[in-house]
Amino acid sequence: MNEEDRIVRRNIHVPLTCEKCGKANPEYKGVGEYKCAECGYTMYDDFGLVRNYLEAHAGATQSEVSRETGVAMDTIRQFLKEDRLEIVAGSNVMMTCEICNAPIRSGRYCPACALAVEKRIQAEKAAEHKKALQGFGKGNQGESGAIRFRR
């Protein structure tokens, strides 16, 4: 297991002992899967459970995944926000855009809002730049300069 995975996983349920034979520290095999070195039993952490469920049940909703896997909704949402999980094509809505509530498959915003957020950031940058420029001019000089610049 690499360090980055360990850090990401600190808040989620991870098998610490084999669920079958009780031997400590099952070996991490990747994408949420663990294997007991003693008896070969395979276990999953929260991420592995959710991932498996979604692979087997395309179209599952967030609440269904939570109910069937026992993984908290917040944890599932966190996986989606981190883009570690993407709901397969054709599935029911599991995420909504933070701005307009449009259905999205991963991330925080729908494409339209993501673009709007990007534009707003650009506009704020441009406004700051304009303010800085006006600071150098005297009175209306800065204003006419700005108008000429816009054309």
Ligand SMILES: [Zn+2]
């Ligand atoms: Zn075991």
Ligand SMILES: [Zn+2]
């Ligand atoms: Zn949106």
